[in-house]
Amino acid sequence: MQLTTIWFALIAVLWIGYFVLEGFDFGVGMLLPVLGRSDRERRAMINTIGPVWDGNEVWVLVAGGATFAAFPEWYATLFSGFYLALFLILVGLIIRGVAFEFRSKRPGSAWRGRWDAAIFLGSLLPALLWGVAFANIVRGVPIDAHHQFTGDLFTLLNPYGLLGGLTLLTLFLTHGAFFLALKTTGDLRTRANALAGRLGLLAAVVAVVFLVWTQAIRGTEVTLVLAALAAVALVGALLANRAGREGWAFVGTALTIVLAVASLFVGLFPNVMPSTTDAAYSLTTTNAASSAYTLTIMTWVAAIFTPIVLVYQGWTYWVFRRRISVDQIPADSSH
Amino acid sequence: MSPLDLSRWQFGITTVYHFLFVPLTIGLAFLVAGLQTAWVRSGNERYLRLTRFYGELFLINFALGVVTGIVQEFQFGMNWSAYSRFVGDIFGAPLAIEGLLAFFLESTFLGLWIFGWDRLPRLVHLATIWIAAIGTALSAFFILAANAWMQHPVGYQLDTAAGRAVQTDFLAVITNPVATITFPHTIVAAFLTAGAFMAAVALWRLWRHPDRDADAFRTAARVGAVTVLVAAVLVVVTGDQQGKVMTTVQPMKMAAAEALYQTEQPASFSIFTIGSLDGRTELFSIRIPDLLSFLATGNLNGRVEGINDLQSQYQATYGPGDYVPYVPVTYWSFRLMIGTGALAALGALWMLWALRKRDLPIGRWVLAVSVVLPLLPLAANSLGWIFTEMGRQPWIVFGLMTTQAGVSPGTSTAEVLISVVGFTLLYGVLAVIEVGLLLRRIRGGLPDTASPGAGDELGRPAAFSY
Numbered sequence: 001m002q003l004t005t006i007w008f009a010l011i012a013v014l015w016i017g018y019f020v021l022e023g024f025d026f027g028v029g030m031l032l033p034v035l036g037r038s039d040r041e042r043r044a045m046i047n048t049i050g051p052v053w054d055g056n057e058v059w060v061l062v063a064g065g066a067t068f069a070a071f072p073e074w075y076a077t078l079f080s081g082f083y084l085a086l087f088l089i090l091v092g093l094i095i096r097g098v099a100f101e102f103r104s105k106r107p108g109s110a111w112r113g114r115w116d117a118a119i120f121l122g123s124l125l126p127a128l129l130w131g132v133a134f135a136n137i138v139r140g141v142p143i144d145a146h147h148q149f150t151g152d153l154f155t156l157l158n159p160y161g162l163l164g165g166l167t168l169l170t171l172f173l174t175h176g177a178f179f180l181a182l183k184t185t186g187d188l189r190t191r192a193n194a195l196a197g198r199l200g201l202l203a204a205v206v207a208v209v210f211l212v213w214t215q216a217i218r219g220t221e222v223t224l225v226l227a228a229l230a231a232v233a234l235v236g237a238l239l240a241n242r243a244g245r246e247g248w249a250f251v252g253t254a255l256t257i258v259l260a261v262a263s264l265f266v267g268l269f270p271n272v273m274p275s276t277t278d279a280a281y282s283l284t285t286t287n288a289a290s291s292a293y294t295l296t297i298m299t300w301v302a303a304i305f306t307p308i309v310l311v312y313q314g315w316t317y318w319v320f321r322r323r324i325s326v327d328q329i330p331a332d333s334s335h
Numbered sequence: 336m337s338p339l340d341l342s343r344w345q346f347g348i349t350t351v352y353h354f355l356f357v358p359l360t361i362g363l364a365f366l367v368a369g370l371q372t373a374w375v376r377s378g379n380e381r382y383l384r385l386t387r388f389y390g391e392l393f394l395i396n397f398a399l400g401v402v403t404g405i406v407q408e409f410q411f412g413m414n415w416s417a418y419s420r421f422v423g424d425i426f427g428a429p430l431a432i433e434g435l436l437a438f439f440l441e442s443t444f445l446g447l448w449i450f451g452w453d454r455l456p457r458l459v460h461l462a463t464i465w466i467a468a469i470g471t472a473l474s475a476f477f478i479l480a481a482n483a484w485m486q487h488p489v490g491y492q493l494d495t496a497a498g499r500a501v502q503t504d505f506l507a508v509i510t511n512p513v514a515t516i517t518f519p520h521t522i523v524a525a526f527l528t529a530g531a532f533m534a535a536v537a538l539w540r541l542w543r544h545p546d547r548d549a550d551a552f553r554t555a556a557r558v559g560a561v562t563v564l565v566a567a568v569l570v571v572v573t574g575d576q577q578g579k580v581m582t583t584v585q586p587m588k589m590a591a592a593e594a595l596y597q598t599e600q601p602a603s604f605s606i607f608t609i610g611s612l613d614g615r616t617e618l619f620s621i622r623i624p625d626l627l628s629f630l631a632t633g634n635l636n637g638r639v640e641g642i643n644d645l646q647s648q649y650q651a652t653y654g655p656g657d658y659v660p661y662v663p664v665t666y667w668s669f670r671l672m673i674g675t676g677a678l679a680a681l682g683a684l685w686m687l688w689a690l691r692k693r694d695l696p697i698g699r700w701v702l703a704v705s706v707v708l709p710l711l712p713l714a715a716n717s718l719g720w721i722f723t724e725m726g727r728q729p730w731i732v733f734g735l736m737t738t739q740a741g742v743s744p745g746t747s748t749a750e751v752l753i754s755v756v757g758f759t760l761l762y763g764v765l766a767v768i769e770v771g772l773l774l775r776r777i778r779g780g781l782p783d784t785a786s787p788g789a790g791d792e793l794g795r796p797a798a799f800s801y
Contacts, residue, residue, distance in 0.1 A: 043801070047801055058438040058439050066434075068419065069427030072424060077416070080414070080745060087757065094405070097401055098402055146744075302435070
């Protein structure tokens with residue numbers, strides 16, 4: 001296999017890892033005002049993702065850095081082109097990250113309410129906008145002969161792009177609700193379970209329409225199989241949830257995200273950013289790539305260190321495997 | 336303003352802001368790890384309480400360092416896409432490696448540290464803060480290696496057909512002499528910053544509440560002050576080496592640091608100068624003879640090339656153009672960096688003297704030192720960073736690409752205006768909140784919790800959880 005193909009696959013893996021991991025903590029963030037009825041409930045919800053959200057977020061930094069290193073043209077065109085969308089994502093990630101750390105450092109409902117709003121918005125904006133961005137990458141955007149994006153923010157807000165945003169949003173909501181059902185106890189767990197079922201149905205409808213549309217734009221046999229498997233995984237997740245098997249339900253939405261995003265990347269290949277202006281201007285795995293020397297170095301680095309990262313990140317999830325009960329949150333709100 | 340000017344302002348604002356938090360994070364991570372080690376080894380509860388007190392301050396600061404760091408990685412592509420296309424083959428690798436090797440370590444092990452007090456065995460838990468600290472230092476190395484390539488490109492070939500620089504020697508890139516000297520200089524400056532912070536907070540506690548936990552805070556004040564002094568010596572040693580590397584690879588930057596227009600042998604160093612506004616004419620100056628020669632070459636009689644000679648040399652090499660950085664900024668940032676750093680060391684020295692007896696000398700001095708001391712290294716760090724980046728101008732990659740040529744060609748003024756205003760406002764608000772929270776925690780004093788694991792049978796989250 002060519003180095004450029006390996007790196008295309010690695011970048012797909014990094015984005016998939018990001019969406020599977022940060023997907024559930026975005027979901028938890030968006031569900032905060034919906035499922036968290038009291039400060040203690042909201043605090044319990046935040047503590048389910050407390051030890052892991054920051055590590056999850058690093059996946060996007062590595063995806064961005066790896067795109068810069070392996071496909072500089074892709075990185076440059078995408079990041080300069082999708083300027084305002086990325087600015088809004090950054091604002092969301094900033095207020096959200098700070099909110100997790102700062103929220104419980106002071107008592108007071110006004111203080112905490114503002115940070116809860118920051119967590120909600122800071123989870124919703126990136127979830128929606130990453131979906132919009134990826135749908136547009138797949139669909140193609142106006143790119144000129146110099147690999148320059150020639151549209152603006154509104155170019156991205158087309159029906160297919162918005163549907164992509166909605167798909168990721170509803171998938172993350174479902175994924176997050178399953179995670180909460182898996183990690184909490186009592187009333188909160190019951191409500192998360194019930195809500196997950198309803199959200200899952202919504203996500204299934206939106207995702208199926210989006211994947212069928214995608215199939216019409218960039219479909220191949222492989223993307224069809226992957227998309228169909230993604231749908232099966234989502235149905236399986238809903239059935240598991242109904243049976244009260246939250247672990248399997250969570251695995252189900254994780255698989256749904258893996259398969260759906262994989263189908264997008266497979267559909268994209270060998271392009272990385274198709275141009276709607278002229279197919280000849282499209283960025284591909286070869287014309288956007290770094291030199292073979294750099295890709296070789298990076299392959300070694302990735303081959304050695306990625307398994308180590310996976311082991312210790314996996315260990316974190318093992319250490320914090322226990323459910324969190326609202327009763328464990330001290331009634332006194334400040335510590 | 337053009338997208339170029341706005342993008343430069345945005346990069347300056349977001350980078351200097353980010354770099355307020357980073358050195359404190361790096362230094363405090365190690366100091367907190369040291370305090371926790373002292374607790375694990377001695378069993379003395381004083382160290383545990385100090386660990387948790389400074390640990391919380393560290394985390395409040397860390398949060399802002401992390402979130403503002405994401406902006407840094409994105410804006411190369413967002414605002415400097417032409418630069419990104421040109422350097423990606425070389426510059427992208429250290430950035431990606433920084434994420435894979437350092438960010439994952441920091442974030443994962445810090446999560447384990449924050450939430451793991453009652454989940455992990457004591458020694459494993461101690462290891463998590465050390466690993467997180469090492470992660471912060473690794474991160475500094477890779478980002479400085481990337482920056483060093485902009486100051487002094489090595490290990491590359493120009494691919495003129497593709498219009499980009501292509502990496503030929505990765506080892507040369509990460510052992511760039513600029514990187515290998517800038518890294519220790521930055522790390523010891525981080526220790527100086529964190530030492531000053533730790534000492535000043537302890538001093539304020541001793542001044543405000545002399546009867547509460549005085550023994551613990553005297554320890555913290557001494558540890559902090561000694562850290563500052565040791566770090567200050569090392570900052571001077573590494574800075575001296577760095578100056579010599581800089582003179583070799585970027586002589587214009589050294590000339591601009593002194594506003595030295597004519598080549599001199601020997602060259603004097605001016606402590607203070609009043610010049611015309613463009614910095615070209617000197618009206619009044621206090622000078623130390625031969626010092627610049629020594630800083631630049633290690634020889635009191637060394638020859639230091641002036642701006643005018645270098646400008647003609649650069650014109651001969653790179654074609655017509657103005658290759659002189661904005662001298663007033665380089666001149667003053669260089670001096671004030673040294674001056675504020677030296678003042679911090681003096682403050683620490685005074686503290687050690689003041690703490691030699693049981694009772695603190697009462698007076699406004701104590702308060703003044705505790706307020707000003709932590710700000711001095713922050714100023715020195717910012718000024719050093721501003722100096723090294725402004726001193727590289729007009730280049731974005733020295734000798735290969737100008738800053739002007741690196742900006743994103745398709746990004747509109749409106750877009751950049753929205754982001755520069757948005758980030759500035761958001762960062763301003765967050766700074767106020769962060770300082771408020773830090774002061775609140777400092778006023779709260781040492782936590783009372785005898786054991787952080789209290790209540791683990793109930794599975795209660797530790798006091799450090801969100």
